[in-house]
Amino acid sequence: MHDEFEYGVIGGGLVGASLAYGLAKRGRKVVMFDEADIARRASRGNFALVWVQGKGAAFPVYSDWTIASAMAWSSLAAELEDLTGIHLHHRRPGGFVLCLGEDELAERARDLASLKAHNPDYPYEMLDRRELAKVLRQVGPDVVGASYCALDGDVNSLLLLRSLHMALAQHGGTSLPGRKVLDIGRDGRGFRLKTQSGEVHVDKVILAAGLGNMELGSKVGFDVPVRAQRGEIMVTEKIAPFLHHPMHIIRQTNEGGVMIGDSHEEADDYNSVSMPIQSFMARRAVRMFPCLEALNVVRMWSALRVLSRDGYPIYAQSSTHPGAYLVTCHSGVTLAAAHADRLVPALISGARDTIIDSFGLERFHAEAA
Structure with missing residues (x-):
């Protein structure tokens, strides 16, 4: 395969799909490489909050960033629903x-x-x-x-991911499912992205592959300071609506099940759950809402958060490989609106943005010094 594109986005999870959609709707010729569900992606296991409160206590500019995205979320949801016909069940009741x-x-x-x-x-x-x-x-x-x-809310994040992929296609973008990028090389004015099915030429490349950014980043001059942190979730049987506001560790989905998630483990295995941790989460949830004690748990899973060294996003351009960008965060749901409609325009124009500039790799260099 020897197609050429203006932008190549590596990663088809919520972060990559938000960026690819934002590029395509602005008329850019974009291709998104999606390793699909064999990837270790957080997008399939997150808690689906669009959340503001408490974020950025140690880094207040992150609070500004999440507020800006949460305020833009209703517009993003309406736009995607109009394009795809998929109801995202976004709400912002606080x-x-x-x-x-x-x-x-x-x-x-x-x-x-x-x-x-x-x-x-x-x-x-x-x-x-x-x-x-x-x-x-x-x-x-x-x-x-x-x-x-009052700015906090939630969404059906699986439907969000599906709608972003559909909206990308409707704006003329290309998605390559099952195409893991194996190597990145320079190719004159751009980059050659090598997959198991051939090479694709792109003028610019955006790394949005979560934990995969560590390996890919080294190919374009990035030292990517991220790590995996495991979180576990349980879901109860469906019941009549009683939680009309999301909580930080408990929320009732649009389908009626109650999601409970309250763990932070320094582990990179997401193929199992810990029964002691699940028991701890259940006990804590029942203390908050005793009515949960009678419910059956129908699903449990774990997934990996993508955390930088300080826990905040990283947005950077390579100094050694102009045209290569790095985007990583652990709040792909909350930041979807900001990524599609504020980060993307900044990437296209090269214009400075005081908030976005705060999340560069330079802050880690300052720590080391």
Whole structure:
């Protein structure tokens, strides 16, 4: 295969698909390489939150970035639904972080107050138990209070991924499923991307392959400081709607099942789950909502988060291979709107963006110095 494209996006998960869609709808000739479901991609196992509160406590510009994306999400959802006919079940009713002790509640208040100091308009509220029970009538007696942010919401992330792939095609973009990029080489003014089915020429290449960016990045001058972190999820049987707001570790899907996810493990195996961890998550969820105790668990899985050294996104251009870009983050759902409609225009134009510029690799060089 010797087709030529203006942009090649390596990675067909939520990050890569958002970028490829953003490029295609702006008239760029783009090809997306998608290793498909054999890849270790977070897109098939995430918690599907469009989440703002608490993010960026140690790096406030990340708070600004997530707020900007969350504010743009309704427009993205409407645009994709119009193009594809797929209802994404996006909602933004506001979300809660429930606290199971006074120490948890005090720590939560301190973290959000620091974000408020950075941004006086930062939208959050602290609720005591009495106030919370008026909104969440089935909340358990162990919950002492909560934080609330009106910008938080959720979506059906599997339908989001499907719609991005469909919308890419409708805008004339090319997707190559099952095509793992094995090597990247220079080719005159651009790059040769080698797959098992031949080579593809692109003028510019964007690495959006999650954990695969570590190996691919070395081929175009990047030292990519990311690691895998495992998270586990369980899903209950479907029940009538009772959770009308997503929580940071509990949400009821549009289909009625309750998702529970509350683990962070330094592990890179995603083919198993830990029963002690699943038990811990279940017990904590039942303390928050005792009505969950009677439900059957119907599915469990684990998936790998893609975390940089400091936990925040990386957006970079190679200094040794002009035209090669690196994009990696662990919030592909929340940041989908920002990636498609703010990061992509910046990549195309080369214009400086104060927020995007904050997420370069230079911050890690400063740490090393």
